[in-house]
Amino acid sequence: MILANTYHLWQRPGDALIYKAGGLHKFMNWKGPIFTDSGGFQVYSLSKFRKVMEAGVLFQFDLDGKQEILSPEKSIDIQANLGSDIALILDDFPGYPFEYERSKQSIELTQRWAERAVREHKRIMESGDPINKGQKLWGIVQGATFADLRQQSAESMVSLGFEGFAIGGVAVGEPHEEMMKAVNFAIPFLPETAPKHLLGVGTPFDIVQAVSRGCDTFDCVIPTREARHGRLYIAEPNAPGGEGYSTIDIRLEKHKEDFSPVDPTCNCYLCLNHTRAYIRHLFATGELLGIRLATMHNLRFYLNLMGKIRTAIQYDYFDDMVKNFRQIE
Amino acid sequence: MILANTYHLWQRPGDALIYKAGGLHKFMNWKGPIFTDSGGFQVYSLSKFRKVMEAGVLFQFDLDGKQEILSPEKSIDIQANLGSDIALILDDFPGYPFEYERSKQSIELTQRWAERAVREHKRIMESGDPINKGQKLWGIVQGATFADLRQQSAESMVSLGFEGFAIGGVAVGEPHEEMMKAVNFAIPFLPETAPKHLLGVGTPFDIVQAVSRGCDTFDCVIPTREARHGRLYIAEPNAPGGEGYSTIDIRLEKHKEDFSPVDPTCNCYLCLNHTRAYIRHLFATGELLGIRLATMHNLRFYLNLMGKIRTAIQYDYFDDMVKNFRQIE
Numbered sequence: 001m002i003l004a005n006t007y008h009l010w011q012r013p014g015d016a017l018i019y020k021a022g023g024l025h026k027f028m029n030w031k032g033p034i035f036t037d038s039g040g041f042q043v044y045s046l047s048k049f050r051k052v053m054e055a056g057v058l059f060q061f062d063l064d065g066k067q068e069i070l071s072p073e074k075s076i077d078i079q080a081n082l083g084s085d086i087a088l089i090l091d092d093f094p095g096y097p098f099e100y101e102r103s104k105q106s107i108e109l110t111q112r113w114a115e116r117a118v119r120e121h122k123r124i125m126e127s128g129d130p131i132n133k134g135q136k137l138w139g140i141v142q143g144a145t146f147a148d149l150r151q152q153s154a155e156s157m158v159s160l161g162f163e164g165f166a167i168g169g170v171a172v173g174e175p176h177e178e179m180m181k182a183v184n185f186a187i188p189f190l191p192e193t194a195p196k197h198l199l200g201v202g203t204p205f206d207i208v209q210a211v212s213r214g215c216d217t218f219d220c221v222i223p224t225r226e227a228r229h230g231r232l233y234i235a236e237p238n239a240p241g242g243e244g245y246s247t248i249d250i251r252l253e254k255h256k257e258d259f260s261p262v263d264p265t266c267n268c269y270l271c272l273n274h275t276r277a278y279i280r281h282l283f284a285t286g287e288l289l290g291i292r293l294a295t296m297h298n299l300r301f302y303l304n305l306m307g308k309i310r311t312a313i314q315y316d317y318f319d320d321m322v323k324n325f326r327q328i329e
Numbered sequence: 330m331i332l333a334n335t336y337h338l339w340q341r342p343g344d345a346l347i348y349k350a351g352g353l354h355k356f357m358n359w360k361g362p363i364f365t366d367s368g369g370f371q372v373y374s375l376s377k378f379r380k381v382m383e384a385g386v387l388f389q390f391d392l393d394g395k396q397e398i399l400s401p402e403k404s405i406d407i408q409a410n411l412g413s414d415i416a417l418i419l420d421d422f423p424g425y426p427f428e429y430e431r432s433k434q435s436i437e438l439t440q441r442w443a444e445r446a447v448r449e450h451k452r453i454m455e456s457g458d459p460i461n462k463g464q465k466l467w468g469i470v471q472g473a474t475f476a477d478l479r480q481q482s483a484e485s486m487v488s489l490g491f492e493g494f495a496i497g498g499v500a501v502g503e504p505h506e507e508m509m510k511a512v513n514f515a516i517p518f519l520p521e522t523a524p525k526h527l528l529g530v531g532t533p534f535d536i537v538q539a540v541s542r543g544c545d546t547f548d549c550v551i552p553t554r555e556a557r558h559g560r561l562y563i564a565e566p567n568a569p570g571g572e573g574y575s576t577i578d579i580r581l582e583k584h585k586e587d588f589s590p591v592d593p594t595c596n597c598y599l600c601l602n603h604t605r606a607y608i609r610h611l612f613a614t615g616e617l618l619g620i621r622l623a624t625m626h627n628l629r630f631y632l633n634l635m636g637k638i639r640t641a642i643q644y645d646y647f648d649d650m651v652k653n654f655r656q657i658e
Contacts, residue, residue: 013585013610021588021606029602256342259350273358277350281342288617 001033001085003219006078007042007070011061015081023083023131035219036084038075038140040091041200052092052109072113073120076137080124083131086164089117091140093169098144098178106169107142107153114139118160138164138197141190145174145181154189164195167215171200180209187214204233204245204305205327211309212322223302227294230283233301234263241324245301250294255280268300269293330362330414332548335407336371336399340390344410352412352460364548365413367404367469369420370529381421383438401442402449405466409453412460415493418446420469422498427473427507435498436471436482443468447489467493467526470519474503474510483518493524496544500529509538516543533562533574533634534656540638541651552631556623559612562630563592570653574630579623584609597629598622 004024009015021027024034040057043050047059056071072090079087091110094102121137124130139157143149157165167186170179183198190196198215201207207218223233230251236244248255250262258276266272270279270293282290312318333353338344350356353363369386372379376388385400401419408416420439423431450466453459468486472478486494496515499508512527519525527544530536536547552562559580565573577584579591587605599608599622611619641647 008614012614013606017586017606017610020586021604027604027607027610029607257346257349275350275356277342277346278356278358281346281356285337285341288621292617292621 001035001217002030003035003037004082004084005042006036006039006075006082007046009082010039010078011063015078018083019081019131023081025083033086034082034084035086035197035217036079036082036088037199037219038088038090039070039078040075040093043070044093044095054109054112056090056113057092072116076117076120076124080121080128080130080132080135084135085132086136086138087121088138088166089114089140091142091168093142093172094144096173096178098146098174100144100146100149103142103144103146103149103169107149107156110140110142110153111156114157114160136163138162138166140166140168140199141186142169143182143185144169145178145185147185150182150185151189154186158190162194164197165190166197166199168199170198171202171220176203176206176209179206180213183210183213183215190214203327204302205325207302207305208309208322208325212318223298224295227298228291230290230294232262232294233298235265235301236328237265239324239326239328241320243321243324244326244328246328250276250280251283252280262297263301266297266300266304268297270297330364330546331359332364332366333411333413334371335365335368335404335411336375338411339368339407340392344407348410348412348460352410354412362415363411363413364415364526364546365408365411365417366528366548367417367419368399368407369404369422372399373422373424381438383441385419385442386421401445405446405449405453409450409457409459409461409464413464414461415465415467416450417467417495418443418469420471420497422471422501423473425502425507427475427503429473429475429478432471432473432475432478432498435473436478436485439469439471439482440485443486443489465492467491467495469495469497469528470515471498472511472514473498474507474514476514479511479514480518483515487519491523493526494519495526495528497528499527500531500549505535505538508535509542512539512542512544519543532656533631534654536631536634537638537651537654541647552627553624556627557620559619559623561591561623562627564594564630565657566594568653568655568657570649572650572653573655573657575657579605579609580612581609591626592630595626595629595633597626599626 018024018027043057043059046062049060051058056069058069060067075090090113092106094106125133139160139162141154141157143153167183170182195216196214197217198210200220201210201218202220230249231247232250233245233247236246255276261271262276263271279290279293312321347353347356372386372388375391378389380387385398387398389396404419419442421435423435454462468489468491470483470486472482496512499511524545525543526546527539529549530539530547531549559578560576561579562574562576565575584605589605590600591605592600608619608622641650
């Protein structure tokens with residue numbers, strides 16, 4: 001599944017163009033499922049300024065400085081034009097460090113926005129001319145690391161009848177333990193059989209921990225961004241319990257004459273075909289093939305990790321995996 | 330066949346490292362044939378300064394400013410370490426505009442260097458420990474656009490017993506007609522059955538014209554460099570004679586809502602899978618996938634062109650192709 005960014009696509013090439021193309025699947029010729037976010041996170045992380053109002057968020061686009069309001073309805077309209085398989089409601093969330101009062105306001109505003117988003121989504125699906133009449137809309141649970149707020153947010157989201165839920169407000173700079181608190185406080189109040197997505201997470205360790213708490217899916221820039229900087233994930237099968245991983249910086253001098261694969265246990269194109277010395281050379285000379293191969297490697301590492309998690313759950317040894325799985329420094 | 334640049338590889342990662350890796354085929358895991366140039370062209374085009382002496386060329390590397398001498402022997406040593414299938418002698422050549430006296434000196438110096446290169450190549454192949462004992466060494470014909478000099482250069486190269494020849498000193502800024510003069514004056518004095526490579530050429534039109542004069546193989550940055558700048562080759566089957574091609578600038582606004590392929594007659598990945606609107610969007614947003622798809626397209630255009638040339642020769646209508654094949658503006 002690809003997660004596509006509503007904010008970026010709204011700005012360029014614009015959702016009207018993608019609608020004309022027949023939706024995002026057709027525009028980029030991707031036959032798998034597509035998840036879209038609300039656009040709210042990039043408004044928070046990229047905009048030159050941002051003012052949260054009842055109507056929506058007033059902000060300036062990062063590239064052209066154009067002012068816009070991203071409202072709950074606007075976010076739904078854009079996502080309907082993109083035609084993703086799963087759309088998300090616009091949410092408000094406080095940054096880190098978390099404060100109770102601000103967090104309380106944020107879940108209440110998010111709830112009012114959610115009601116408007118549901119209404120708008122229903123209107124478009126029923127009487128508009130959407131790209132994807134089967135598009136699902138998922139709710140988002142906020143509430144930072146406050147147990148009562150996470151519960152309140154989860155319960156009121158459930159009351160709106162969503163089929164799936166995202167847990168938001170995490171991966172904003174908080175330590176791993178805080179992130180897990182947020183998950184712990186939200187999960188028990190969501191339907192056991194509903195899919196649960198953890199927004200913007202995370203490291204391999206974060207993922208295994210979050211799955212053990214009930215999360216199903218994730219989206220994150222870490223594997224691709226790390227790859228572009230030459231940091232590659234490798235398995236450490238000799239670590240205690242046979243689990244664990246580490247990262248290497250392929251740009252370092254020490255890999256210069258290393259004619260072994262990045263990870264001999266990996267089945268990605270890079271590891272099956274090339275040596276550390278070669279990929280280091282590609283990085284050293286700025287050849288774009290380097291970041292491409294590195295990206296393929298890190299994505300394969302993450303996909304293999306998700307496969308291992310599924311197998312461990314299926315054969316009932318996931319508890320052991322959770323106990324042993326960690327990053328080896 | 331890949332043409333690998335001796336100058337670049339000498340500088341980074343160094344031919345000693347590639348030798349340790351078991352040669353360039355193993356270093357980059359390429360199982361097809363590899364052609365290496367002498368390094369002389371980049372010394373001419375990239376070096377901060379360059380002084381041609383009897384011993385070789387004194388120059389400064391472009392990246393680290395290190396001074397080196399590229400001698401005929403050194404070029405052979407590096408290419409032997411790379412282990413290419415076809416190596417080239419170091420040649421001297423004047424830039425454009427061509428001058429008779431300078432060109433005459435250049436073929437004489439190139440001939441003396443060629444003799445030294447042949448000796449060094451023989452020494453390494455027979456008593457060294459080369460990567461590729463079957464490496465072929467090809468001569469280079471110089472002489473600019475002067476008939477007597479091209480003849481003298483070709484004949485003296487032939488006298489050294491090379492199995493294949495390159496025609497050099499072209500693609501240095503001269504008009505197409507001058508380039509073809511250089512080819513015309515060289516070809517008749519080379520063995521009919523020997524393979525003939527035209528160095529650094531060229532546009533599709535240059536290639537068809539050069540093949541019609543007896544050239545077999547080519548190397549050039551044009552298809553990949555043009556691709557990175559968004560200029561894509563397309564067939565123009567409605568042009569007179571059913572031949573011809575043009576280029577489009579995919580970055581232009583006019584392609585923004587064009588949901589047709591770049592070239593409906595092309596069988597590359599880009600044309601089979603994506604629209605002009607999509608690739609234009611990738612260029613507009615600086616997505617690296619854009620230059621990758623564009624590069625695949627232009628390389629496919631060139632490879633298809635070579636295939637068409639071979640078919641036209643095989644079925645005896647190449648003269649017609651030459652007559653009609655041109656760039657439509």
